[in-house]
Amino acid sequence: MILHIDMDAFYASIEQRDHPEYRGKPVIVGGGNGRGVVSAASYEAREYGVHSAMPGRRAGQLCPHGIFVKGRHSHYAAVGRQVREIFSRYTPLVQPLSLDEAFLDVSGTLRLFGDAETIGRRIKAEIAEELELPASVGVAPRKFIAKIASDIDKPNGFVVVREDEIHSFLDPLPVERVWGVGKVGARRLHQLGFRTIADIRRYDESLLKSKLGAWGAHLWRLANGIDEREVIPDRNAKQISHERTFSEDQSDFEFLHSVVCFLCEQTAMRLRRHGRKAKSVGLKYRREDFRTFSKSKVLETPTDETAVIIRVATELLATMRQTEPRPVRLIGVSLSALVGADAPTQMSLFDDPGYVQAERRVDRVMDQLADRLGDSRIYRAGSHDWRKRPRE
Template sequence: MGPTGRLFFFCSILCSRGAGLRANIGGSSDAVRLPTAGWWTSTTPLSDEPDTPLINRKIIHVDMDAFYASVEQRDDPGLRGRPVAVGGSRARGVVAAASYEARSFGVRSAMPSVTALRRCPDLIFVPPRFDVYRSISQQIRAIFARYTDLIEPLSLDEAYLDVTEDRAGLGSATAIAEAIRAAILAETGLTASAGVSYNKFIAKLASDQNKPDGICVIPPHHGPGFVAALPVKRFHGVGPVTARKMEALGILTGADLRDQPRDFLHRHFGSYAEYLYGAARGIDHRPVRAQRVAKSVGAERTFETDLSERDALHAALEKVVEAAWIRIERSGAIGRTVTLKLRYSDFRTITRARSSSQGVTDRASFLAMGLALLDQQLPIEGGVRLLGLTLSGLSAADQDEGMTASGPVQVELPL
């Protein structure tokens, strides 16, 4: 059976949309009952076995469905059922979020607005309202807190939860995930999708399996096979450039990646190799963390063709700034230090930084400081293959990127 068939097998058993799984929760819980959890630390080394000591953890990844666009459609009935993009419609604008109607035309977040309009001429642009999104995000965070203290927000619209303790006494992680999704819908009018599994890597993959308004449960005995069947471009952290490099090496699926020895991965992917080696085996020892403030917020872009001309580099930096500033506004952070990152065609990487005593409070200042840092490096010989800009020295952050370690309680809870 090919990869697609295997993937359908796992998800047809364990995934559902809407209210479909709610009726089946009681019948499926006992089949995946797990042994009591053992103590462990985030420094536990990788092994060739799929998370053997850790399969008793119960991790949920909750991801709101097209969050920003769904909020706009909720608040403006005239936008419902229509292709909507949150972001700027001007020539250098970037799509921050797209409704599912827009996605059907190929519109995606982080896409230049002009490209989005070419794909969907009837696309409706709505300016972002980050204060509203943050307020709703806090509502959702409060719902999570009814079920666990171990909440790791990744952004305003997604988070990891460790529900091993089962504070609410619902009996399974699946039941907890469904209760959370139902509460979010009832209290905010918005839908969320959830992935339930024994580690963060697989839970995040699972949450994307049955969107929108869906749930997917991957128990430990299905984890390695589930990962093996997936295209590697679906792996968190594998961007388009890395995916193309893998394709050139004949690595298309998790199974292909799993077949590669460690030395091969180190030779081609450097320090990223250990992550890939573990991910291909369904291994992820990271704990769910809470309350650590992000050290920096930014964005970077890898180019298909190396850039060396001043105008091309300036235009590229403006697009990086558009994407980075969306993340900065999401976090509510104020920073003082702007750092430029350049990776040259020979893979040398440099960073250059500049600080402002007043703090960087607007996009124009962020861009101006970035351009000044870039101009100091001109002329460039050989070309630039990656360009990035970050804001650090953050204060008053919303902590949406944040986490601090906390160990799971040792109890028995089925998925």
């Protein structure tokens, strides 16, 4: 059995815990003085339409009496480590998705701690008692069902879906609930007449694949409760990836270049945090017709350097745009063929040792600042256009 545990409004909940006077009030982390973007919003602030990634000025318009607080990202990271320590008491198979959510496979520890529901309730109770924070828990036989279950009764929810309940649980849900279906995908599914997960489940798989390609086959399998993905701890991950879906088709090369730089920064930072290096860099994008294209390059030597990853990924982007220039709806960067950070690095004859060392120092300093201030406060110039684009 799989647990998906999601800390509710994590940053804002920490602020409400640490400042009792904020409890029950709309708390907005980041975006103060109308600058920057919102990092997190308490559920009280969400009732006014405030959400993460919203420009601070817009958040102030929607919730003028909201309490804006400066983010304390090193503190949030420390609390996140405390949460993961609680997870590790019950299973070594923990796959973090971000600082505030993770999958746990408890199949191997049922004899020690009881059934999956008991384990989920114990973890939830320990988070509440020790950290004074709310968490929503989904328990199910499959990863994506556990994730939906954790989201269905937020905040502070607890939902169990057993094997014989999968179809009755999934069928009435809107297609937007399927993991990976965003606004663009939902609009396409609506155009084809699919409103609920049951509509997809009852449709012929081959016909759906003919209309939507491999994505259609993937959706059909999920709608039928088929998800063979295992919980993979970060230390065992075969690749690290990051992607973005756009609300509208994008064809401007400079904009796509900026997004790729941002994705490289994110994946490279995660790579270093997990003590890994990558031997392969990959780029993929999906067109508006849902056809997906990908290209990768094997490096001469493993790397965890942001500058190297950006150079390779942007070269792949330039090559792919020459052969497939149509507008893009999704773009992603992946790092694979992972090895330990202590793997030997062979410097090319054409590398400048001074430049390489300088880039490593830049990465080290930026990682430290990201831990203290959040990764939206300092970044490379290449990702500026994407990071500063208003998103509501």
